[in-house]
Amino acid sequence: MHHSKRVLLSRYQLVLVTLPLTLLLAWLIFLTPIYLQNMGGSGLKLPQNIISWAIMAIVVTCIWLTLPAGKTIHLTKTARCVLFAIVILAIPLLYTPHQWRYEALIRWFALFGGWIFYISLLQYKAPRFSNTLLYYAILTAVTLQALIALLQFTLPDIIPEIVSYPMLNGKSSGVFQQVNVLASFVATGLALALMLFLLPIYTCNKVWAERLRSRYLGLTLILFPLILVWLQSRIGWIGGLVVALLFLARFHSLNYQRAIWAACLMSLGLVVGLVTLIHGLNSGNGLHYAGHDGSNHARYIMLRDTLAMIGQKPLSGWGYGGFEYSFQHFRLAQGLSTQGVGIARHPHNELLLWWVEGGLAALMGMLLLMACALRLVKTSLKSDHTKIRQFKLYAGDATALCIVLLPFALHTQTEYPFTLSAAHWAIFLLLLAELDRKIITANKCYALNPKTSALLRGAIPTVSITLFVMAIIGLYGNQVLTTTERNGLSDIEFARYAMRFDPWVNTERWHYDQQTHALLMFNQTGESHLLDGYVQWARSYLSYRIDKNVYANWMAIAQYQQDPITYRRLLQEAHSLFPDDKRFVSHDVPPLQRTAL
Incomplete structure (x- = not known):
């Protein structure tokens, strides 16, 4: 009887231990190739990114809930160094403009959430050969x-x-x-x-x-x-x-x-x-x-003007989360438009993005991250050299992993792959944790005290499971909004019901759809309060986004409400930003209709 209980217990423990690995394998092989309908964009607008974050959250939850009782929580030198850099990168959050704060917090929390995923993997005592399976x-x-x-x-x-x-x-x-x-x-x-x-x-x-x-x-x-x-x-x-x-x-x-x-x-x-x-x-x-001629020219302009922006505000930066607005209005002040560049939402270089937005503090944080990476490579080479001298079997695998991480690392210097694909971010962290684990003898760990360990054991799984639930609801909301938008936003009641449960993931997109639907309703009912609501929203929206359709709609509303001052101001700014758009060349703005939205 006692023997059978021990067998059942060991099987139960085996399931618990292998659960995080099983989830990761299932995600990589079966979920990553799935294409879900969407309206494009980046970040949480893409359903695959929501799925990736949901997987990271549930894996973190499983790891912390299955840690053996009394197990000491360890942080490697790399983990501590990266945490220090993340804390430094949080400093500009204290003085970023309020209209950009939501965007800024999302990006910083994505960085910090990745660190939690990374240190969770370090605590995970995976089954034998799990790294090879991954x-x-x-x-x-x-x-x-x-x-x-x-x-x-x-x-x-x-x-x-x-x-x-x-x-x-x-x-x-x-x-x-x-x-x-x-x-x-x-x-x-x-x-x-x-x-x-x-x-x-x-x-x-x-x-x-x-x-x-x-x-x-x-x-x-x-x-x-x-x-x-x-x-x-x-x-x-x-x-x-x-x-x-x-x-x-x-x-x-x-x-x-x-x-x-x-x-x-x-x-x-x-x-x-x-x-x-x-x-x-x-x-x-x-x-x-x-x-690639057009792309080369656009990247050159982004690099040149981003460096010029840094030159103007090298210490404080222009504010986290506001590159899209700041970059276009910086060029606008110089008499330049979006021609040849389009609406630039990123300078196509992660180091420059954090620097231009966060100033000196962000630059220090990014340089510290780069120093962590260089130190990791140096430690890997040293570790492999020691293993070779000792004729150990696993000599060379740490150096090999450093090379495997290179394509993603290089990509961050020409674009923003981790924002476009959360799967890239998760895989990068998986490989980084494997690398850190391989050199753990040379990369001495710091043991957290029992109180801190107990706090993490309670807080991390609680927050992670909450994020998992929010991600699942957000994925559902994402698909509902996609269906609603593809149907022309003529009926948003089902989306309104779905968004009651999604107050965070699709918020900006939902507000945009609501206001677009309000204009469609005005075309049918003529209720003036719908236009007033749109103007109030557009004023806030254009303080952190650059959107030609919102400009055109607001101009049409100003013309309809006989507000020539607002109309001329918007016309001048919109024409400067989008000189090729016919809606902003002529003083004759078409009446409110679906095609103009």
């Missing part, structure tokens, strides 16, 4: 995205309409809806494939299993360079080239034959990609070359 799960997720891209480029009609992934300017973007984000994802997959292919520690003992493993990895070494060529993403090319050269240079001595095979397989994928791209150019259909 590597293969991430590689599988990348492979699925690469195969989807392959089908979109070659046989677009074969993908069912219900799971139809969008194509952007004839290029696949996978589930991420942005070509560069998919490219850095594929480059990371290439790095993982090289790590698993070149390092002997991942070799299977059974011959048949090793044969299957090698063939799968070999196919990915052909597929990933091919897809990177077709995507024509410069940051994807840079990421793929850097990781390929670093892996071959660093690990070719472990197995010359495998290194030669890897180089040949990647070269084959590269050649096939180039030949098919050239053939597509000559045939008049299929693949097309995407010029």
